[in-house]
Amino acid sequence: MDPILVTSALxxxxxxxxxxxxxxxxxxxxxxxxxxxxxxxxxxxxxxxAGAQ
Amino acid sequence: MKKxxxxxxxxxxxxxxxxxxxxxxxxxxxxxxxxAFKGTNQIVITFAGPVDEPWAKxxxxxxxxxxxxxxxxxxxxxxxxSQDKATVTLTFRETLNQEQPHVLAVKEIMSxxxxxxxxxxxxxxxxxxxxxxxxLGAMIIxxxxxxxxxxxxxxxxxxxxxxxxxxxxxxxxxxxxVSAMMSWFMYQFVLKPFRLDFLQIVVFIGLVxxxxxxxxxxxxxxxxxxxxxxxxxxxxxIANCIILAVPLxxxxxxxxxxxxxxxxxxxxxxxxIALFLMSSVRERLxxxxxxxxxxxxxxxxxxxxLFALAFMGFSGMSLF
Numbered sequence: 001m002d003p004i005l006v007t008s009a010l011x012x013x014x015x016x017x018x019x020x021x022x023x024x025x026x027x028x029x030x031x032x033x034x035x036x037x038x039x040x041x042x043x044x045x046x047x048x049x050a051g052a053q
Numbered sequence: 054m055k056k057x058x059x060x061x062x063x064x065x066x067x068x069x070x071x072x073x074x075x076x077x078x079x080x081x082x083x084x085x086x087x088x089a090f091k092g093t094n095q096i097v098i099t100f101a102g103p104v105d106e107p108w109a110k111x112x113x114x115x116x117x118x119x120x121x122x123x124x125x126x127x128x129x130x131x132x133x134x135s136q137d138k139a140t141v142t143l144t145f146r147e148t149l150n151q152e153q154p155h156v157l158a159v160k161e162i163m164s165x166x167x168x169x170x171x172x173x174x175x176x177x178x179x180x181x182x183x184x185x186x187x188x189l190g191a192m193i194i195x196x197x198x199x200x201x202x203x204x205x206x207x208x209x210x211x212x213x214x215x216x217x218x219x220x221x222x223x224x225x226x227x228x229x230x231v232s233a234m235m236s237w238f239m240y241q242f243v244l245k246p247f248r249l250d251f252l253q254i255v256v257f258i259g260l261v262x263x264x265x266x267x268x269x270x271x272x273x274x275x276x277x278x279x280x281x282x283x284x285x286x287x288x289x290x291i292a293n294c295i296i297l298a299v300p301l302x303x304x305x306x307x308x309x310x311x312x313x314x315x316x317x318x319x320x321x322x323x324x325x326i327a328l329f330l331m332s333s334v335r336e337r338l339x340x341x342x343x344x345x346x347x348x349x350x351x352x353x354x355x356x357x358x359l360f361a362l363a364f365m366g367f368s369g370m371s372l373f
Contacts, residue, residue: 008248015247016256019239023263030267034274 082172084162089176093148094130096157096176100164103138108163110134115143116158119150120175127155151178184315186371187308191319197295198327199357199364204295208327209353211286218332219325224286226321229296232257232264233317236300237310250304257300265291295320330360 087099096117108114110132117127128146135142149155154177162169197203211221236257244250269287272280290296299320303313334356343352 011247012249012252015243015249016252019243019256020259023259027263027266027270030270034270036273036277 082159082170082174084164084169085159085172085174088157088174090149090151090178091142094145096143096145096149096155098141098143098157098159098174100139100141100162102164104134104141105163105165106134106138108161109138109141114160116160117143117145118156120154120156123156184311187312188315188319188322191316192323192326193364194367194370196323196327196364196367197298197320198324199361200368201298202361203298204293204324205357207289207293208324208331209350209357211289212328212331212353213335215329215332215336217286218328220282220284221286221289222321222325222328224283225290225293225296225324226318228261228265228268228287228290229299229321229324230314230317231268232261232296233299233303233313233320234310235260235264237303237308237313240300240304244304253301253304254297257297260300261296262291295324327360331357334360 084101085098086101087097089097091097112129112132115129115132117129118125119127127149129143130146131144133142133144134140143157154175157174157176159172159174161171191197195201198205198208207221212218239256239260240250240253244253244256249256265287269280272283272287299317303316308316331353335353338352338356347355
């Protein structure tokens with residue numbers, strides 16, 4: 001394999017990995033900060049219902 | 054009430070300042086008021102006061118070149134002075150490439166016997182007009198739905214009722230602006246420096262889903278009413294190809310941040326217009342006497358084709 005291709009692939013992996021990690025952490029933090037309290041009863045009721053739709 | 058008023062005054066001041074920043078003040082020299090292109094091969098210089106006729110008529114006093122090519126001086130064919138002696142019109146032998154900014158050097162301006170010094174001026178097309186032409190171009194002339202046939206599945210899926218259509222259009226525009234700006238930033242400052250242009254599609258798809266997810270999470274908390282109104286459309290935006298086409302166009306045509314913003318707003322607005330027009334017609338078709346074979350989607354396809362024909366009328370138009 002051409003070493004130039006290997007290095008460029010490695011750079012791509014590193015950069016995309018960093019971007020993904022960064023945005024993943026960002027989204028997780030946002031989800032925590034903007035968490036909406038859902039009523040647990042809603043889920044329970046939905047579970048009991050037939051759920052055809 | 055008072056607080057709202059103060060806020061709106063602040064907003065107005067801010068917008069006005071932004072407008073001035075955009076248009077620029079053009080005060081490159083204290084004696085030159087304005088420079089502008091006129092026709093295909095003329096430049097008009099407006100001075101703050103009358104200039105001397107013998108000075109103004111001499112061709113040697115003006116040097117003009119394109120900003121990117123300082124070595125190539127443009128040939129002057131003639132100079133005309135207006136009645137009040139404050140406006141000079143330079144005529145060139147060849148047509149000027151008005152997309153390029155031109156540099157105009159005016160030597161030793163003489164006004165009523167006194168010298169006003171040499172002025173080095175930049176002549177360029179009004180930038181605000183150019184931005185507006187990008188916006189209107191994406192919205193109407195090169196409408197993504199009717200002239201490029203993109204985003205058709207969402208277009209036919211959500212254009213049955215006017216309320217649905219407008220909801221989808223507004224949601225789409227919002228996500229489009231967010232994701233296009235992020236993609237532009239990502240392309241210019243990450244992908245290009247690392248020479249990873251070949252990964253642009255992968256990155257842009259990721260950014261679109263990221264912005265949809267972010268808008269979903271934040272909106273759910275910040276404005277539940279709006280979130281409920283957006284409802285299912287927010288997720289549908291991911292399945293739209295216009296939202297991927299815009300970052301690719303931005304990457305190809307090397308737009309700057311403002312132009313990218315205009316293209317994104319234009320694409321969103323164009324989709325909104327297309328959806329609204331289509332839903333109006335389809336609501337009307339509900340009560341029309343359509344032959345049974347054509348009911349439903351077939352007649353919608355025919356309508357979309359007619360709209361596309363109508364939008365072809367705008368093709369090749371250039372604004373400003």
